[in-house]
Amino acid sequence: MPAFPKAAHDAVRDTTLRGNLRHATHTIRAKRAHAVAEVSDWAELREAGKRIKDHTLRHLDRYLVQVEEAVTAAGGVVHWAADADEANRIVAELVRATGESEVVKVKSMATQEIGLNEALEAEGIHAYETDLAELIVQLGRDRPSHILVPAIHRNRGEIRDIFAREMGEWGRPAPEGLTDSPAELAEAARLHLREKFLRAKVGISGANFVVAETGTLVVVESEGNGRMCLTLPETLISVVGIEKIVPTWQDLEVFLQTLPRSSTAERMNPYTSMWTGTTNSESDSDSDSDSADGPKNFHLVLLDNGRTDTLADEVGWQALRCIRCSACLNVCPVYERAGGHAYGSVYPGPIGAILSPQLRGTESEIDASLPYASSLCGACYEVCPVAIDIPEVLVHLRERVAQGGTVTREGAKVVLKPAKGHAAERAAMRAARWAFSRPGVLRAGQRLASRTRRLHPRTLPGPGRAWSGSRDLPPVPAEPFRDWWQRTNGGKTDGGKGGAE
Amino acid sequence: MSSRDVILGRVRRALADVPPDETPYERALPRTYLREHGERSVAQTVELLAENLADYRAVVHRCATVPELSALIAGLLAGRGARSVLVPPGLDEAWLAGTGADVTRVADRAESTAAELDRVDSVVTGCAVAIAETGTLVLDGSPDQGRRRITLIPDHHICVVRVPDQVVGSVPQAVERLAPRRPLTWISGPSATSDIELDRVEGVHGPRTLEVVLLGGV
Numbered sequence: 204m205p206a207f208p209k210a211a212h213d214a215v216r217d218t219t220l221r222g223n224l225r226h227a228t229h230t231i232r233a234k235r236a237h238a239v240a241e242v243s244d245w246a247e248l249r250e251a252g253k254r255i256k257d258h259t260l261r262h263l264d265r266y267l268v269q270v271e272e273a274v275t276a277a278g279g280v281v282h283w284a285a286d287a288d289e290a291n292r293i294v295a296e297l298v299r300a301t302g303e304s305e306v307v308k309v310k311s312m313a314t315q316e317i318g319l320n321e322a323l324e325a326e327g328i329h330a331y332e333t334d335l336a337e338l339i340v341q342l343g344r345d346r347p348s349h350i351l352v353p354a355i356h357r358n359r360g361e362i363r364d365i366f367a368r369e370m371g372e373w374g375r376p377a378p379e380g381l382t383d384s385p386a387e388l389a390e391a392a393r394l395h396l397r398e399k400f401l402r403a404k405v406g407i408s409g410a411n412f413v414v415a416e417t418g419t420l421v422v423v424e425s426e427g428n429g430r431m432c433l434t435l436p437e438t439l440i441s442v443v444g445i446e447k448i449v450p451t452w453q454d455l456e457v458f459l460q461t462l463p464r465s466s467t468a469e470r471m472n473p474y475t476s477m478w479t480g481t482t483n484s485e486s487d488s489d490s491d492s493d494s495a496d497g498p499k500n501f502h503l504v505l506l507d508n509g510r511t512d513t514l515a516d517e518v519g520w521q522a523l524r525c526i527r528c529s530a531c532l533n534v535c536p537v538y539e540r541a542g543g544h545a546y547g548s549v550y551p552g553p554i555g556a557i558l559s560p561q562l563r564g565t566e567s568e569i570d571a572s573l574p575y576a577s578s579l580c581g582a583c584y585e586v587c588p589v590a591i592d593i594p595e596v597l598v599h600l601r602e603r604v605a606q607g608g609t610v611t612r613e614g615a616k617v618v619l620k621p622a623k624g625h626a627a628e629r630a631a632m633r634a635a636r637w638a639f640s641r642p643g644v645l646r647a648g649q650r651l652a653s654r655t656r657r658l659h660p661r662t663l664p665g666p667g668r669a670w671s672g673s674r675d676l677p678p679v680p681a682e683p684f685r686d687w688w689q690r691t692n693g694g695k696t697d698g699g700k701g702g703a704e
Numbered sequence: 705m706s707s708r709d710v711i712l713g714r715v716r717r718a719l720a721d722v723p724p725d726e727t728p729y730e731r732a733l734p735r736t737y738l739r740e741h742g743e744r745s746v747a748q749t750v751e752l753l754a755e756n757l758a759d760y761r762a763v764v765h766r767c768a769t770v771p772e773l774s775a776l777i778a779g780l781l782a783g784r785g786a787r788s789v790l791v792p793p794g795l796d797e798a799w800l801a802g803t804g805a806d807v808t809r810v811a812d813r814a815e816s817t818a819a820e821l822d823r824v825d826s827v828v829t830g831c832a833v834a835i836a837e838t839g840t841l842v843l844d845g846s847p848d849q850g851r852r853r854i855t856l857i858p859d860h861h862i863c864v865v866r867v868p869d870q871v872v873g874s875v876p877q878a879v880e881r882l883a884p885r886r887p888l889t890w891i892s893g894p895s896a897t898s899d900i901e902l903d904r905v906e907g908v909h910g911p912r913t914l915e916v917v918l919l920g921g922v
Contacts, residue, residue, distance in 0.1 A: 227902040247737035258732045261722050264715045271708075277885070283708040335908065336899035352899050359900055385900040389908050396909065401818040417884040427856060427895040427910025434852045435818050445711070450729055452884045456876040457737070459890075467898050470756060471838035471875075474910060475890035476852070495814055496851045496887045507707075511714035520718075614714040 204547035204569035207576040211541035220542050223358045231533045234468035235586070241470070242460065251457045253590040256524035259415075259448050260514060266415040266448045267505065273418025277480025279501040284442075286508050286613075287317035293504055294319060294407065294440055295326045301438050303328075303404045309422060309429045310334035311409025312527055313442045313506055315347060315549040316562075319407070330407065331373070331399050333428035335392050342369040348543025348551060351466050351529040356542055359383040370395050396428065406432035406498065410443045411526065412458060413503075416451045419479045420503070423462060425472050433476050439498035444506050446523040458526060461588035465528035509562030515611035518599040522557045524589040531583035531593060537576055546573065553583035557596040564612055565604050571622045574600035605629070627666035649683035656681075740873040741837055749836045750867045754918060756839025760893030761906045762914040768921045770798050773864065777828060778802035780862060780915055786825035790854045794847020795828060799864065812850035818857060826860040827911075832888075834865045835878045839893065841865065841916065842878060844886040852889055861911040863891075867920040 204210075214220060239245050259266055271281045284290035298306055306323070308314065308330050320330040320341075332341045339354035340347050343365045347353030354362070363383040370377040375395045381387060408429070412421040420441055422429050433439060449455065463472045481501050514520050532538045532552030543551035547569035548559040556577055560570040574597050583593045603610065605628065607621040621629065638644050656679040663671040682690075691697060726732075744752065754764045765780075767773040781789060781803060788808040791800065800809070810816075810824050830848035831841045841863055843849045855861050865871065872878050882888060895910030906912070 426908035515718035
């Protein structure tokens with residue numbers, strides 16, 4: 204993965220991509236503002252959402268155990284995965300145990316994050332994405348570029364071409380003469396996927412929420428592909444990050460108001476499914492098979508994969524409040540121009556810039572550059588439905604990249620060295636500190652700068668070139684302020700020669 | 705060391721700075737948000753439900769009595785040329801009294817395959833609760849609603865809401881009424897997607913036509 208500036212540099216030259224992103228983000232921005240304005244207690248809901256998440260995270264050990272107990276009592280099986288490899292191994296083994304070689308998937312960020320589809324493919328198991336945008340990405344052999352709409356970087360014409368070209372490879376081909384009208388494209392996806400839904404024996408999902416007190420999982424969606432995958436197969440496997448827990452059933456009333464309005468700008472999304480273990484439509488005590496509703500086998504895989512390391516960071520832990528609504532992407536001026544792929548992670552945009560370097564560490568070039576992929580304008584904090592102070596975390600992570608320090612990796616404390624590429628910045632800061640603590644040196648330097656000001660270059664040489672490439676160098680005055688003050692007695696007399704210009 | 709112990713150990717080390725006597729859940733969350741938005745009479749709440757359902761492209765009908773309802777349902781099925789209709793076990797017989805013998809009634813059975821359900825034209829159900837502020841119907845698998853899949857696979861869903869007693873104003877009021885351990889499906893309009901250019905298109909995998917009948921004299 205190249206560093207963000209390089210990846211973004213290529214993306215901003217792609218005029219089609221720029222157009223697609225501008226159109227989509229501007230469409231959703233206005234709608235979201237309208238959907239939020241409908242609710243007079245938005246600020247209170249946002250505060251409640253923040254507090255619920257914070258409280259859960261601060262007692263996460265207790266709530267994890269409670270989830271395990273409740274899901275097990277409801278007939279589900281709970282697995283724990285410390286990292287991506289372990290989660291992939293657990294899921295592959297569960298699928299193999301069913302004897303099936305294909306699975307249908309609900310859109311899930313967690314399974315994208317761990318690279319589940321590729322891991323299953325290596326085991327000879329085909330994973331079919333069923334969300335329309337994920338299908339576009341999968342058929343186009345592409346990468347997702349947005350949390351809510353993974354194919355936001357594609358316009359209708361490109362989608363039409365992908366469907367016409369690729370659908371036949373995966374199953375039912377696209378209808379002859381397919382046009383680029385969104386309604387027709389959705390219809391083509393409906394026909395293509397229906398046969399897969401009807402024969403699927405194993406479904407794989409993530410979850411938006413897990414309720415600790417009841418063991419209930421919640422999936423929020425629009426198309427009905429989620430309902431298909433959650434109710435038709437015999438076996439359901441849900442891979443869920445440990446930060447998705449809420450303590451009580453009542454807590455859902457907050458997020459079911461803030462999430463749809465923040466993400467798709469709707470009063471409510473078309474479909475939300477809630478299930479508890481292996482569900483019977485009759486009362487819990489009744490195990491009469493005739494009342495069974497939905498999968499007979501349910502597995503919950505609780506995923507760490509860097510989340511506990513994030514939890515250990517005294518500033519960065521708030522990123523775990525995220526409910527993946529994507530509002531911060533849609534308002535971000537940097538995301539709008541650079542696109543999602545430049546972030547080199549399944550979590551793009553502002554939330555990605557603080558989540559990826561924490562989940563994965565800042566060792567790689569891309570992760571070390573992500574905290575800088577922002578102008579710190581603060582629009583993301585403004586719209587976040589759980590009030591994550593993204594700019595604060597960005598600055599904190601910049602400090603960590605530039606200066607190094609103690610972080611937690613895989614549960615152990617390690618001391619990071621300052622990142623490469625910041626040597627010039629550090630040298631300049633050290634020189635400045637040395638000069639500022641010596642008045643004589645500072646004065647000599649200021650006088651030198653004033654007297655040579657006609658000779659100053661317009662841009663800095665060497666490592667400073669990147670800095671002055673987007674900024675004007677400050678003009679140097681004719682004489683230092685302190686000299687002027689002494690010469691004119693604090694501005695009371697004119698010292699004879701016009702110091703001020 | 706199992707992964708369970710590893711993860712719980714990491715969490716506990718990360719939370720070492722949390723004092724043991726920290727504010728318990730009940731006091732940590734002052735719920736200052738509203739239980740309902742605005743003041744509405746019962747009739748206005750039902751009106752808002754109808755408005756918001758229609759706004760998300762559900763077709764809304766109103767009936768005062770059960771005989772009216774059975775005539776309406778028969779008309780809706782005939783209008784689509786439906787040859788078969790799925791009937792949950794606890795659905796009020798009288799609701800389908802007007803439906804002719806030319807429409808086959810299909811029972812909601814555990815042994816039905818998905819492919820069989822795929823050949824059924826329509827489904828008629830009741831609901832558990834309806835939310836006015838968001839235009840949402842919630843189904844909880846009660847006998848008059850059946851298994852979750854029967855309202856998913858057929859392309860045409862007729863859902864009957866008893867007004868005003870099944871209607872609540874807001875999401876918090878609905879959450880309060882629902883039993884969390886039941887399989888729940890929240891439905892707001894026919895299926896839709898915003899995945900193409902973030903522009904909403906109605907009708908993907910779930911029923912492409914959702915008809916809601918508000919039954920009762922309000």
